[in-house]
Amino acid sequence: MSTIRFRILLVDDHAVVRSGIRRLLEQHTGFEVTAEADSGERGYQLFGETLPDAAVMDLTMPGMGGMEAIRRIIARHPAAKLLVLSMHENAAFANQALKAGAKGYLAKSSLAEELVDALQAIVRGKTYLSPEIARKIAMQTLQDKGDPIQQLSAREFEIFRLLAEGKETEDIALALKLSGKTVANYQTTIKQKLGINSPVEMVRLAIRHGVIES
Template sequence: MNKNKKIRVMLIDDHAVVRVGFRMLLSISPDIEVVGEADSGESAYQQFEQVRPDVAVMDLSMPGMGGIEAVRRLIARDKSVRVLALSAHEDTAHPRRVLKAGALGYLSKRSAPEELLDAVRAVAAGRIYLDAEIARKLAMHDLGGGANSVETLSEREFAVFIQLARGQSVQRIAEILSLSPNTVGTHLYNIKQKLGAGNQAELTLIAVRNGLIET
């Protein structure tokens, strides 16, 4: 990237106060500018072509399609999209899946503020960036071997699982993920089989235990 060219950033988070805080933090750096904001994955997808940021800073825990699905759709449309994912979750499933979806970076919202600046610069340069704690957990998980039951879910099953755990109906999930209700029903059956869950309440409990949704 041209050293004299500012890194254009789009902030995607459903909390306005969070976006304000990130905007203020990023504005401190002379080589970064915030050129757009969105409060959902759907809104980000709609605005992206017009804004054309160098880096999309994407919260994963948003209503609607959520961050991972938004990353998948953006990169399916344009392989050059560079995404830095942010999350308050402490699990390893979210970073694994969003990196697999095509994000270049993953940063915990509990990280030091200056780390956001480093992460944005790294992702803008096309480098993978993981905060130290997330990298440690991923490494420990790999050393431990095996996958827990949640990680046996396919990418689409995981997306449906998160929506179900949030209490969404099959019809609503079909609308959010652009699937037919029958397809969602099939995923639901497979999810229950893989996770050993009998109903939606048990799915929610599994998601909470794995740190995949906030209580």
């Protein structure tokens, strides 16, 4: 009897990371890496072309980025099984990725075997959070009942992150394939939802919640 091999798409802008994941998964008979992408745009395109059983996706990449790619993949393929593998180990990113439609979230610092466990879980229709991420989400839920960032949609969160990093509206529009007017409208909504008026307040809030580094 032949073993069922699940077809995996890797989306990460670092070739070394993709190579490491590929090697890890090829040692495991249940998985086969059938495509690789180095950007959110390419990941979105390849998902539609190859329709893999699951995709392993980074969040912080040049251009569109992983969060927006997840949002667009899910909009077109609602049953897509997407596992985030990110350097961001805080609850804000994990919550937003799940909100966007990801089925699992794992930090890049996790043990290699955990990636296999996570993929096995999501291809079988389950949700997977690494224990550390799950703990952080639980702690945040207890501590931050009034956490304004949780009110943001996945796209609003991504625009908030880019604005807090100091990106200009035009650059964000170009990266996310949106019009400048649309980004400006989002910016207004974000400020209203977060109750902030200035770029300085935005940066402070982003640092406080671990969205950007201080």
